[in-house]
Amino acid sequence: MTQERLRELLRERVADEQMPDRSAQAWGRARTVRRRRRLGAVAGVAGVAVLVSGGIAALSSTPLTDPREPGVSDTRTTPGAPTPTAVVPDATYEGAPLWWSPDQAQERTLTPIDSQFPAEIDLDASEPFVPGELGHAIAAFARGREVVLLGPSGELRTVDVSSVEKFTKPNGYRYFPASSWMLTPDGEHLVFPQDDHDAVFSLGTGSWSTVPRGTGLVKQDPPRPPFDASAAQQYGAAHQGAASWGMGVAALPVRDSGEDLSGPEFLVADSADGPAVLAFMDRFSNGQDNRWKDCCPVAGRLDQDWVVYESRQSTPLLVAWHVGTGEFRLVSRILGAYDLASFV
Numbered sequence: 001m002t003q004e005r006l007r008e009l010l011r012e013r014v015a016d017e018q019m020p021d022r023s024a025q026a027w028g029r030a031r032t033v034r035r036r037r038r039l040g041a042v043a044g045v046a047g048v049a050v051l052v053s054g055g056i057a058a059l060s061s062t063p064l065t066d067p068r069e070p071g072v073s074d075t076r077t078t079p080g081a082p083t084p085t086a087v088v089p090d091a092t093y094e095g096a097p098l099w100w101s102p103d104q105a106q107e108r109t110l111t112p113i114d115s116q117f118p119a120e121i122d123l124d125a126s127e128p129f130v131p132g133e134l135g136h137a138i139a140a141f142a143r144g145r146e147v148v149l150l151g152p153s154g155e156l157r158t159v160d161v162s163s164v165e166k167f168t169k170p171n172g173y174r175y176f177p178a179s180s181w182m183l184t185p186d187g188e189h190l191v192f193p194q195d196d197h198d199a200v201f202s203l204g205t206g207s208w209s210t211v212p213r214g215t216g217l218v219k220q221d222p223p224r225p226p227f228d229a230s231a232a233q234q235y236g237a238a239h240q241g242a243a244s245w246g247m248g249v250a251a252l253p254v255r256d257s258g259e260d261l262s263g264p265e266f267l268v269a270d271s272a273d274g275p276a277v278l279a280f281m282d283r284f285s286n287g288q289d290n291r292w293k294d295c296c297p298v299a300g301r302l303d304q305d306w307v308v309y310e311s312r313q314s315t316p317l318l319v320a321w322h323v324g325t326g327e328f329r330l331v332s333r334i335l336g337a338y339d340l341a342s343f344v
Contacts, residue, residue, distance in 0.1 A: 073081045087325045096226035096277055098266075101321070102254045102328055103283040104291050105315045113320050113329035115302055118154040123336030126156035131206030133157065136187035139299075141338040142178035146191060148338070149203065163208070164192045164199055180237040180297060181217045183342040191216035211267040223268045234268075236297025237342065241270030242307045242323075244297050255281050265295055269307045269323045276324040278309075289314055299343040300321060302331075 084331040089097035102110065112119060116138055123141055125147045134157050137149040145162040149155075168175040177192045184191060190201040198216030200209050222234050222243035232248035244267045254260040261282040268275050282291045299308040299318055308331055311317040316338075318331035334341075 040183070041320045059068070061262055089324075090255070090326065093249075093277070094227040094250055096275065097324070098277045098279055099252060099321075099324075099326055101278055101280045101296075101319075103281040104289060104311065105283060107311055107313075107317055107319050107328070107330070108315065110319065110328055110330035111121055113302070113331060114305075115149075115308070115320070115331050116152065117318055117332045119332060121150060121156070121332050121334045123148050123156065123334065126158045129157040129159045129206065131204075135204050136344075137183060138187055138344050140183040140190060140342045141334075142340050142342075143336075143338050145176070147178065147182070150192065152187075159201065161190070161201070167193050168195050169276070178340060178342075179217070180340060180342050181219055183344060184216075185218055185344055187344045189216075194219065208306060214246065215331065223275055225268050226277065235294045236310075239298045239300045239307075239343070242298045243268060244294075244309065246294055252279055254279065259283055261290075264290075265307060267296065267298060267321075268308070269298075269321075271305075271323045273324060278321055297341075308343075310343075 005047075037181055043133065091098045101107075116216045121139075123143065124187055129149065134149060134151045134155055136152065138152055141148040141150070145160070145164075147159045148163050149157045149159060151157065160201070161178075164177065166174040168174050177194070177342040182190050182192060190203070192199045192201075193213065193216070194210075195213075197210040199208075199211050200211055201215050202209070220238040220240070222238035223241050225245065227249075229245055229249055231250070232245040234243055234245050236244050236294045246265050247261075247263045249266070250263040252264055254262055254264055254267060261284065264279045264282060266280060267278040269278070270276075280291065280296050290313075295312045299310045301307050302320055306320045306329075307324055308318055309318050311319050316334040318334070320329045320331050321327070322329075
């Protein structure tokens with residue numbers, strides 16, 4: 001029997017045999033970890049061992065977990081799903097794990113997530129407040145001498161707060177005292193500090209009252225950053241172990257030093273693995289589409305793993321971050337101008 005005839009017989013013998021196509025899995029599991037720009041650390045390429053026996057290839061590899069692009073993750077997509085066992089941060093700073101947020105444009109295209117907030121909050125569609133219609137609110141938006149309340153079912157009601165006087169700060173300046181803490185944690189009152197008392201508005205009755213100065217506002221302590229953040233100032237309200245800081249930590253890594261503003265604002269959130277840091281990426285746009293100063297105060301949590309921040313930009317958003325991962329989701333779009341917001 002000739003060699004050529006032997007090849008033909010072998011081909012005929014296996015012509016009807018089916019073999020699983022493992023090429024896509026092999027390529028996917030053997031992908032390399034992207035290069036860390038700011039740290040100079042080079043991720044290793046996972047080894048791939050291929051064993052061929054009886055015409056069937058078996059592939060085995062253990063690649064390092066790769067940092068995901070903004071808004072994409074191999075972790076869960078809804079609150080309540082299991083927490084991943086290990087996620088590689090985008091960078092580290094003074095030994096602390098750090099992740100990069102989507103930039104302001106990328107945030108607008110994030111996948112939505114279910115929450116207590118409506119997908120769209122149109123402040124211009126608010127109706128006048130009527131006592132008895134809204135027992136509590138989940139958010140309040142200051143608009144000059146008015147406050148728009150967001151009810152638990154998406155109701156929008158406008159409260160006239162023109163009777164509130166300006167408040168004198170220790171430095172002598174006077175300002176209208178709307179703040180990130182004006183909505184009490186139970187959502188049932190609005191509180192405005194005055195020079196000699198606190199003015200309190202009850203959502204349940206629609207009436208005003210006074211309490212001793214400094215007793216109406218309830219503030220939570222912010223978490224402690226895992227590095228020296230003395231050059232930056234904490235802003236906005238703290239919520240359940242999460243708070244935001246402004247620019248100032250110049251050496252804080254960014255995703256692309258040629259495209260993102262340096263010394264970014266950042267958020268610190270407590271987690272089971274310790275404090276996690278989210279640096280807010282602000283993409284250069286010649287001033288046409290930049291984030292606002294003090295862009296991203298914390299707005300609360302969806303659960304123990306998801307923290308929500310308020311992204312102040314051309315169209316403000318509420319964005320959810322799965323703490324300690326590269327996963328982000330869009331909570332709400334906020335339509336209509338406002339000065340600041342307060343969340344329960």
